[in-house]
Amino acid sequence: MVEMVREVELGENSNLVNEVIGFVNSGLLLRSVNQVVLGGAEISDLATAKKYAWVQVYGEESFTWADLRSEKMSEVWDVVYGGGEKYTEMDIKLSELLDELSRSVQKQLLPKHRELLDDIVSDLKCCLYSRAVQGKTNEFFEGILSAYLSGGWPCGWVGGWPKGSLLVYRDDATDTGGIGDRP
Template sequence: MLKLNNSLVKESLSLVDNIKLFTNKQKVVEEIVEYCDFEKCKEFAYDYDEYLMDDEYYTWQDIKDLQMSSFNEEIYKYENYKTINEELRKIGIKNVSKIALSDECKEVWDDVYNDLMNCIKVRAILGKKNYFFEKIFQIYLSGGWPCGWEGNFPNGKVKVFYCK
């Protein structure tokens, strides 16, 4: 039977409550490519569709969706998947007003929120074992915005926006 890691969910939500998004880099994150041009990073995130994975091209959103889909497939293997899905739906970032949002971050907030929620949901089930979502979470905690991929996925590095 699958259970949520409630202590890690609480820890993750607490970290998000104190996050400083789209700021100068708060801590070092390995295996990333840094950018400081917000307009270019929006292109990477929303317009660029040449991220190569398994000999096919994808958008950044496609890559994130495929990673989340793989996670959901894991949940459906368990008999109690309906209960788990209900518990995952109850998780939410309650104190959004406490999160420091720059003008840039406000522009892409829906994307940021969904990324953070997906990271927390994956942590709730898998702990810190999913490389992709753990990397995304660490980037946000460092003040960055993951906005694309450099290289052939999954080999390569995450493109990250940081303010100067």
């Protein structure tokens, strides 16, 4: 039984935030739903995906995948923490959901995916905040959400940052898109 994360009322973007919550509540995390992630590369080897997520560096600054996500999230935090009372209330409401979100994600993960818990919760939190603050205008986090909605785990980047595309691990991916066993 998947623990339900409650919906939240945040004003104009509530429906977008609640779409993310609805997905978490659907029990479809990392489950194939036969959708394709457009414009990204896919891999099916979990060990390789973890290397891309945790070891590989991207771009001239040699950012890790976590650094890239953090860099993109800083744009959202700038709005949240610089936007006054409206965003303070939103931050409180979303923060109250994070423990429920984490428990729900944890219950859905297969044993082989348990190591991914922190990354997945962090990604979904970023998607919630991005949608609350920016609607669907943040292409980076909308791409990450799209990867999850299609049953994948966004684990890195292919091509020179910021050009290129999202790399997505899927348990059932058959075509590696030329990625092979790098890095």
